[in-house]
Every structure is written in structure tokens, then in C-alpha cells.
Amino acid sequence: MNFFENVDPFSKKNIMDSFLKLIKNKDKQFLIQIQILLEKRLIELNLNNDI
Secondary structure (H helix, E strand, C coil): CCHHHHCCCCCHHHHHHHHHHHHHHCCHHHHHHHHHHHHHHHHHHHHHHHC
């Protein structure tokens, strides 16, 4: 088991928690920030898969 999996801010649990927080708060700015971070992470994952 990778140590960093426990602290990965993009882990499934943390992403779910973030969206639950969004739904409760309906904070549009926070939603935009999360969307940008997820898009960056997706790009990183795609780049890593290409190598």
C-alpha cells in the first residue's frame, strides 16, 4: 500500500466529501476551484498514462 494514497487530496473519498460540501454550501466559487483542480489532475493522469 502506498503511503501517499492516504493523503491524496484527489482520492475518491476526498472528492466525494468535497462535492457533499458543495451541495450543502452551494458555494459556486468553491465549485469552480474544485473543477479546475480535477481537470488539472485528469491531465496529469492522462500524461502519466501516455509515458
